[in-house]
Amino acid sequence: MTKKEMANPRDAYGETLVKLGGKQRNIVVLDADLSKSTKTILFAKKYPERFFEMGIAEANMISVAAGLASCGKIPFASTFAVFATGRVYDQIRIDVAYSKANVKIFATHGGISVGKDGASHQMIEDLTLMRVLPNMTVLAPSDATQTRRLVELMATTEGPMYARIGRANAPLLYKKEDIKDIQIGKGFIVRDGSDISIIACGTMVDQAVDAAEKLSANKISVRVVDMHTIKPLDKRLVLKCARDTNAIVTAEEHSVIGGLGGAVSEILAESKVAVPFKRIGVQDIFCESGEPDELFEKYGLSALHIVKTAKKLMK
Amino acid sequence: MLYRAKSGHPGGSLSAVEAIVALYFHHMRHTPKDPCDPNRDRFVLSKGHAAPTLYAALAECGYFDVKELQLLRQINCMLQGHPVCRYIPGVEASTGSLGHGLSFALGIALAGKLDKKDYRVYVMVGDGETDEGQIWEAATSASHYKLDNLTALIDRNFLQIDGSTEDVLRLESVRDRWSSFGWYVLEVDGHDIGKIIDALLTANEQKNQPTMIILNTVKGKGVSFMENNIDFHGVPPNEIEYKLAMKELDGAQKALEAMV
Numbered sequence: 391m392t393k394k395e396m397a398n399p400r401d402a403y404g405e406t407l408v409k410l411g412g413k414q415r416n417i418v419v420l421d422a423d424l425s426k427s428t429k430t431i432l433f434a435k436k437y438p439e440r441f442f443e444m445g446i447a448e449a450n451m452i453s454v455a456a457g458l459a460s461c462g463k464i465p466f467a468s469t470f471a472v473f474a475t476g477r478v479y480d481q482i483r484i485d486v487a488y489s490k491a492n493v494k495i496f497a498t499h500g501g502i503s504v505g506k507d508g509a510s511h512q513m514i515e516d517l518t519l520m521r522v523l524p525n526m527t528v529l530a531p532s533d534a535t536q537t538r539r540l541v542e543l544m545a546t547t548e549g550p551m552y553a554r555i556g557r558a559n560a561p562l563l564y565k566k567e568d569i570k571d572i573q574i575g576k577g578f579i580v581r582d583g584s585d586i587s588i589i590a591c592g593t594m595v596d597q598a599v600d601a602a603e604k605l606s607a608n609k610i611s612v613r614v615v616d617m618h619t620i621k622p623l624d625k626r627l628v629l630k631c632a633r634d635t636n637a638i639v640t641a642e643e644h645s646v647i648g649g650l651g652g653a654v655s656e657i658l659a660e661s662k663v664a665v666p667f668k669r670i671g672v673q674d675i676f677c678e679s680g681e682p683d684e685l686f687e688k689y690g691l692s693a694l695h696i697v698k699t700a701k702k703l704m705k
Numbered sequence: 706m707l708y709r710a711k712s713g714h715p716g717g718s719l720s721a722v723e724a725i726v727a728l729y730f731h732h733m734r735h736t737p738k739d740p741c742d743p744n745r746d747r748f749v750l751s752k753g754h755a756a757p758t759l760y761a762a763l764a765e766c767g768y769f770d771v772k773e774l775q776l777l778r779q780i781n782c783m784l785q786g787h788p789v790c791r792y793i794p795g796v797e798a799s800t801g802s803l804g805h806g807l808s809f810a811l812g813i814a815l816a817g818k819l820d821k822k823d824y825r826v827y828v829m830v831g832d833g834e835t836d837e838g839q840i841w842e843a844a845t846s847a848s849h850y851k852l853d854n855l856t857a858l859i860d861r862n863f864l865q866i867d868g869s870t871e872d873v874l875r876l877e878s879v880r881d882r883w884s885s886f887g888w889y890v891l892e893v894d895g896h897d898i899g900k901i902i903d904a905l906l907t908a909n910e911q912k913n914q915p916t917m918i919i920l921n922t923v924k925g926k927g928v929s930f931m932e933n934n935i936d937f938h939g940v941p942p943n944e945i946e947y948k949l950a951m952k953e954l955d956g957a958q959k960a961l962e963a964m965v
Contacts, residue, residue: 449808453843
């Protein structure tokens, strides 16, 4: 396999904020003492007057962002996924979602690939928590290119939004000509196939692509869908996968409960299409400290695990 | 309103009346016909359970029809049990879950500074509400950002649902706490409209720090059997109590009119 070109989605986020900040003067950025990690520091350096350091006070940060939004600002509030959702759920629920505030919560360090910090910092429930909120759009970009595109769309699309990316570098999956087809609410077919569909998001899209290559060696033709928008979910594409291919696997660096797998299963269960189906993700368990690839292996998120699951499902 | 709704919070609504009247009828710069005027002064009712008082003030100002007040908390009615922004004209922030409003007001104040606008931001918190940790995150942040365009008012009625604020979770000294967080602190009789207005004007003059006005109030003010009675925190009057209360309030109104 050729060596993949890597880039960090966090850098893409910070750089895109800087780029947008020049064009959209109403963009403001807030962070809770993690600006070096979330890369909002890039914006802070370029536009210090529009950057608000809120300290280790996430609840305040979210409500302040909502107040700023009520005055026509477009606030991007950033911290780690674990602090950006669970810790501030009530603030997001009332001040952002219920109030339809134009607040963009952009979380980094989502999922188990934060690795050595352990389960306290491995956020595997955020997509569920955000998806259940009315009015909320939920995004999980898979690479740096898609992150750039989705951050731009977040800034130009009205409404409460949550996005999460991982900590680590990620292989570049998108070419320049793909960018215009990355739209909120539209899944993207990364590679097409006819036997089985893998619907993945975030870091798991790359694992799914690897799995698809391995499966094709076994004469199993795989469609990989990058479902970067968890909500509103691209229902048409899910149903299309159910009709076009003989099985569906979802893959997410997240709990299998309530996130991408949950959302897809809800659609399939209420559809008239019966199709073998399996969710790959963290199986309702807190993980542990370790290297990301060790964790992916142990907790069943590796490409190899997807291959095994797909084969079993095809039988 | 609460009698008809058969639910709601009379005690904390009555203790907040004079301050809200002072703000909406004597102090704030606002145009009810243009509730989204970017230069308006803003008021955030962080203690959202006092919604009836806010709604009454907004209706009397002309933000919406006074008849709406009779439909409070009823199905298909605009006036929700707790304030909702973007839905009820004049309501700036959705509140009801305690502790958020001060932060929300802080966001408005930051935007005002950024845009070099001269509007002011007012926020009322309950005394019991300051049990919430987020209040102190906001208190720290507001003084850090030197938000002298922010004036908070604390409805110091000394009661919360489970009892006295001092028994539930000691708050004293409220004055020392806020001043140690970097706020300019004023203390007034929260039922004296003239004194509240004076305090609001004094707050306007402060530079480089936010102001906290401690409103010394009586929960259930104006209705003898509700005053300082925790049973009326979240329970509306029954028919007998309603008639008695209205008789007392009507009497007070007539006495006031006679003075004018």
